Amino acid sequence: MDELAITPAEWRVMRIAWSKKAVTSTEVIQILTPMMGWKDATVKTLLRRLVKKGALTATKHRRAFVYRPAVEEQATIDQAVDDLFSGICQMRAGEALIHAVQQVPLTKADIQTLQTLLAKKAKSAPDQVPCNCLPDNEGCNCD
Secondary structure (H helix, E strand, O other), rough: OOOOOOHHHHHHHHHHHHHHHOOOHHHHHHHHHHHHHOOHHHHHHHHHHHHHHHEEEEEEEEOEEEEOOOOOOOHHHHHHHHHHHOOOHHHHHHHHHHHHHHHHOHHHHHHHHHHHHHHHHHHOOOOOOEEEEEEEHOOOOOO
């Protein structure tokens, strides 16, 4: 998947589009205005941006446009996570994951999958991951 930079506000719109599969701007406005306090024009701007980015498609239906996701939800989430972790120090990635696990609600099945994955990963894990902040770790103060 090509990189798709979605802003926090755009994520709100995409979550609605993924949930409903097809949605009009009026429906998005009705959902987001009470939650976010946004004006109609804000929501319409976000929808236009997402169409321009290729995240949504827009089809004219009578007097309204119907918006549908043009990208898969899980693939888009995975790309966002990859983008986040590629931009932070590898030495801090573990702490970030620990924070995420503490903050995010998980099902028992999610926890079991994580435990299995971590047990497998532990078999070949290094004692320390290298810093990737500076070339050749020159002047790195991450540890």
